Amino acid sequence: MTIKYENVFINEVSTITGPYEKKGPLGSLFDKSYDDFYFNQKNWEEAEIYLLEESVRNLIKKISKKNEDINLFISGDLLNQTISSNYVASKINIPFLGIYNACATSVEGLIIGSNMIEGKQINNCICSVSSHNNSAEKQFRYPVEYGGPKPKTTTFTVTGAACAFLSNEKSIIKVESSTIGTVKDMGLDNVYQMGAAMTPSCADTIYRHLKETNREINYYDMIYSGDLGLYGKKILKEYMMEEYNIDLINYDDTATIIYDLNKQPVYSGGSGPACLPLVAYSYILGKMKRKELKKVLLVATGALMSPTAINEKMTIPSIAHAISLEVVE
Amino acid sequence: MTIKYENVFINEVSTITGPYEKKGPLGSLFDKSYDDFYFNQKNWEEAEIYLLEESVRNLIKKISKKNEDINLFISGDLLNQTISSNYVASKINIPFLGIYNACATSVEGLIIGSNMIEGKQINNCICSVSSHNNSAEKQFRYPVEYGGPKPKTTTFTVTGAACAFLSNEKSIIKVESSTIGTVKDMGLDNVYQMGAAMTPSCADTIYRHLKETNREINYYDMIYSGDLGLYGKKILKEYMMEEYNIDLINYDDTATIIYDLNKQPVYSGGSGPACLPLVAYSYILGKMKRKELKKVLLVATGALMSPTAINEKMTIPSIAHAISLEVVE
DSSP states (O other): OEEEOSSOEEEEEEEEEOHHHHHSTTGGGSSEEOSSSSTTOSSHHHHHHHHHHHHHHHHHHHHTOOGGGOOOEEEEESSGGGHHHHHHHHHHOOOEEEBOBTBTHHHHHHHHHHHHHHTTSOSEEEEEEEEOHHHHHHHHSOOGGGOOOOOTTOOEEOOEEEEEEEESSOOSEEEEEEEOOOOBOOSOOOTTOHHHHHHHHHHHHHHHHHHHHTOOGGGSSEEEESSOHHHHHHHHHHHHHHHHOOOOOSEEEGGGTSSOTTTSSOTTOEESTTHHHHHIIIIIHHHHHTTSOSEEEEEEEEEOOOHHHHHTTOOOOEEEEEEEEEEOO | OEEEOSSOEEEEEEEEEOHHHHHSTTGGGSSEEOSSSSTTOSSHHHHHHHHHHHHHHHHHHHHTOOGGGOOOEEEEESSGGGHHHHHHHHHHOOOEEEBOBTBTHHHHHHHHHHHHHHTTSOSEEEEEEEEOHHHHHHHHSOOGGGOOOOOTTOOEEOOEEEEEEEESSOOSEEEEEEEOOOOBOOSOOOTTOHHHHHHHHHHHHHHHHHHHHTOOGGGSSEEEESSOHHHHHHHHHHHHHHHHOOOOOSEEEGGGTSSOTTTSSOTTOEESTTHHHHHIIIIIHHHHHTTSOSEEEEEEEEEOOOHHHHHTTOOOOEEEEEEEEEEOO
């Protein structure tokens, strides 16, 4: 389902990361990065909460607003019960909507916020997400301290928190339209190759977005998926051609942009809710502000399983939400 | 933050429950109830997914619509990664937004859906939640098979799934306004007395709703909180008087309505995302349709902690979202 917007803009963003992202090719573009994974906290969960809180406070500082002038805080993350978002919400006294669509949560939040701004129900909102490699590995696979080997199709959960301030005040970056994804499940169950599991939902959302907006693929200067990874993005290109006869030109996957896959030990690239927005709010918005890109479609992809469900032999459902950003004069 | 609506209505609802709810005072009001907790499934998680899917399909049948005529599916539940909602979404091919605000998720969904209908971004949507006593106990405390004793302030997670079909087509039940909650954390950490932990956010939301709508408490025929329980609702009444000098007349808590607390072994009452909407969509809407109640405020309360956070000595943040329903001619 595609929704058009006339009055929604990204006014400001905030990006804070861990050490792997700092050492990656976009390291110098983030607002702040840390050299270790603890951020002076006692455990991985508190480290992730700290990261998200700092990113939100950094954003609020950048926009020079008081908390009471911010209408809404929309946030989600990978931790069970989305506790990173909950504990940060408990510290900022801004009305809160908690959301979860795994690694598609970032764009889900932008969509909910954009809808409310366009509908004149709010003037502005903060949309944020976080992920932390060590808290995610502990929760979804095994604690990193075990040092277990992994296949090369695995993705590496990004450590970082990314926030955007959306409002009805005009800026150079307009939120032009969005497409809410439907959930697809092709019966795959390999959590070390989630790129493959997420391909059908990603392809479906891109296809529906183009169809519902009556656009050709070359309408966009670039289309970015979230965290399909090195192998997943190849599968997506083949799948788009086979299923929809669409040649996915001008396309890349943020999982393969945030790290140097030749030098860093990150398997097939980044993942986690923070992967796409960290790249979008630094590298991609940078290109848009320099007018190197004017029309961009961000397609955040999410694998919607749980470790319990995988242990119970269930498959991996997936979703993808898309948002179209345009440079306006 | 309070939002008013002119064009949002509850057209239809669906309620399916487990055995304890069937034996409770509202048992005859639910669409369907089961005598055991498994619903012919292999484990508690699949049982909850089954329950939610049956409730959604029951709703779709009642409204006589095809899935492609339903614009959006908004759903959340208590399971890690909200898998009940995800797996049901994977079977119905309707655009999906996954949400999580613990036991406040039901009203959170109604608010997001109402916003989009009022903003003319969608014509209709399904808002659903589920919870299952045995899957929740396994995940949040101990498997029920252990038979551990509990203090009397504990609440008993409701087994059931509740769905509403919202649309811009007029019906007798209008969604009149909503108030999005802010997260409060008073430093409490007793998961066997979550009613106390949720009191400040519940009180704050009721207070802000009345203030922002410029209404007195007696504007409403009844105000219902979600799952404070027998002790929590007493604390709320005292707290409202002390903090805001508001005498909470015409008030009850759905946790104490869904079960017979004198006869059923449910401690201080029901809880879980399904508690409030199961009572609302059967007992409360019934009273509204008979015009015994014309103006009702539903305040769903959510405890936003996780077992991991509690083990790490963190406290219990909480939230409450409110929605105002009115009978229209």
